[in-house]
Amino acid sequence: MTATLPSATATSGSTKADRPGRRGGRRFPWAPWLLLTPSVVLLAVMVGYPTIKMIVTSFTDEAIRNKMLGTAPNFVGFDNYLEIFTQSDFPAVLARSIALMVILTALITAGGMLLALLMRRLSKGWRTAVSISLLLAWAMPPLAATVVFGWMFDTKYGVANYILNVLTRSNDWTDHQWLYNPFSFFMVLILIVTWQGIPFAAFTFYAGLGQVPDEVLEASQLDGAGGFQRFRFIVMPYLSSVVTAVLVLETIWNLRIFTQVYALQQRGGLVSETNVLPTYIFRQGMGEFGVTAAIGVIMLILLMALSYFNVRRTLKEEAL
Known part of the structure; x- marks a missing residue:
C-alpha cells in the first residue's frame, strides 16, 4: 500500500496538468481576458474601425458627389497627400499648429508645476x-470661457x-x-487655453509631490x-x-484644440491666417472626404x- 502512493500521486499530477484550459501545466487566465473583452470590443468599434476607414479613404477621391449619387470612389494612391503639401496652405497650418x-x-506644464x-x-x-479657484476655471466649458474672453x-x-487706456x-x-x-489673436487664444x-x-503635479519623502528633502537641506x-535632483x-x-x-x-479657435474666429478672426489643424480639417471636410482623411492621417502620425x-521612456522606467 505504501509503494503505490507515489504512483497515485504522479498519476494525479499528470491528470491535472493535462486538463483542458491549461498551458504548460498552468491554468490559462480566463478571468482577466473576459473582463477586458468589453473594453477591447468598444475600442475596436469606436477607435479601430474609424481609423481604418480614415486610412482607406485617404487613398481615394471620395467626395460629397459620391454620397449623393451613390457611386464608389476611385483609388488615387498618394495624390491626396501630394495635393495638400503642394497645392494648399496646409504646410502653413501645420507649422502654426505645432508652434x-x-x-x-x-x-501649461511650467505654470502647473x-x-x-x-x-x-x-x-x-x-x-x-x-x-476652488482652479476647479472653477477647469470646470468652465471651453465655449463659455471663449465667449467671456472674447467680450x-x-x-x-x-x-x-x-x-x-487707464494705465x-x-x-x-x-x-x-x-x-x-493674427499675432494678438493667438495671444488671446493662448491666454484662454492656458x-x-x-x-x-x-x-496632477500636486498629487505627485505627495510621493516625495519629506525625510529625503530634509536630509538634502541639511547637507x-x-x-x-x-x-x-530629488523632486524631479x-x-x-x-x-x-x-x-x-x-x-x-x-494639437487638437478646436472650440476656442473656432469661437474666436467667429468673433472676427481672419480664418485664413488663424486656422489650426482641427479647424482646417473641419472646413476642408465639407466636400472632399479623401483630402480630409489624408490630413487626418497626417495628424494621427504626428501625434503618435x-x-x-515620452511613452517609451515611461515604459523603460517602469521596467527598471
Missing part, C-alpha cells in the same frame, strides 16, 4: 481657496482696452482690434542643497513619470510621433 502646441504645452509647488507651501485655508477683448466694449493715461487703445490681428489647462497640470538643487526624479504623462496628454490636447519617445 502653438509647443507654446501651450510649455506654459509652479502652482503645485506653491500649494505645498500654503496654509490649509489658502490651499483650499486656490483649489473682454472686444473692440468697442472690451475691458482690456479700457484698462490699458497709459491715453486713448491709444480705444477701438483696438485684438482679434483682427487659463483652462493649468488646473489639470497643477492638481546644504538649495531649493533649485532639491527640485532638480520622483515626478518624472507624472511629468511625462502630463506632457503626452497636453501635447495631444493642445510626438508621444512615442
Whole structure:
C-alpha cells in the first residue's frame, strides 16, 4: 500500500496538468481576458474601425458627389497627400499648429508645476481657496470661457482696452482690434487655453509631490542643497513619470484644440491666417472626404510621433 502512493500521486499530477484550459501545466487566465473583452470590443468599434476607414479613404477621391449619387470612389494612391503639401496652405497650418502646441504645452506644464509647488507651501485655508479657484476655471466649458474672453477683448466694449487706456493715461487703445490681428489673436487664444489647462497640470503635479519623502528633502537641506538643487535632483526624479504623462496628454490636447479657435474666429478672426489643424480639417471636410482623411492621417502620425519617445521612456522606467 505504501509503494503505490507515489504512483497515485504522479498519476494525479499528470491528470491535472493535462486538463483542458491549461498551458504548460498552468491554468490559462480566463478571468482577466473576459473582463477586458468589453473594453477591447468598444475600442475596436469606436477607435479601430474609424481609423481604418480614415486610412482607406485617404487613398481615394471620395467626395460629397459620391454620397449623393451613390457611386464608389476611385483609388488615387498618394495624390491626396501630394495635393495638400503642394497645392494648399496646409504646410502653413501645420507649422502654426505645432508652434502653438509647443507654446501651450510649455506654459501649461511650467505654470502647473509652479502652482503645485506653491500649494505645498500654503496654509490649509489658502490651499483650499486656490483649489476652488482652479476647479472653477477647469470646470468652465471651453465655449463659455471663449465667449467671456472674447467680450473682454472686444473692440468697442472690451475691458482690456479700457484698462490699458487707464494705465497709459491715453486713448491709444480705444477701438483696438485684438482679434483682427493674427499675432494678438493667438495671444488671446493662448491666454484662454492656458487659463483652462493649468488646473489639470497643477492638481496632477500636486498629487505627485505627495510621493516625495519629506525625510529625503530634509536630509538634502541639511547637507546644504538649495531649493533649485532639491527640485532638480530629488523632486524631479520622483515626478518624472507624472511629468511625462502630463506632457503626452497636453501635447495631444493642445494639437487638437478646436472650440476656442473656432469661437474666436467667429468673433472676427481672419480664418485664413488663424486656422489650426482641427479647424482646417473641419472646413476642408465639407466636400472632399479623401483630402480630409489624408490630413487626418497626417495628424494621427504626428501625434503618435510626438508621444512615442515620452511613452517609451515611461515604459523603460517602469521596467527598471
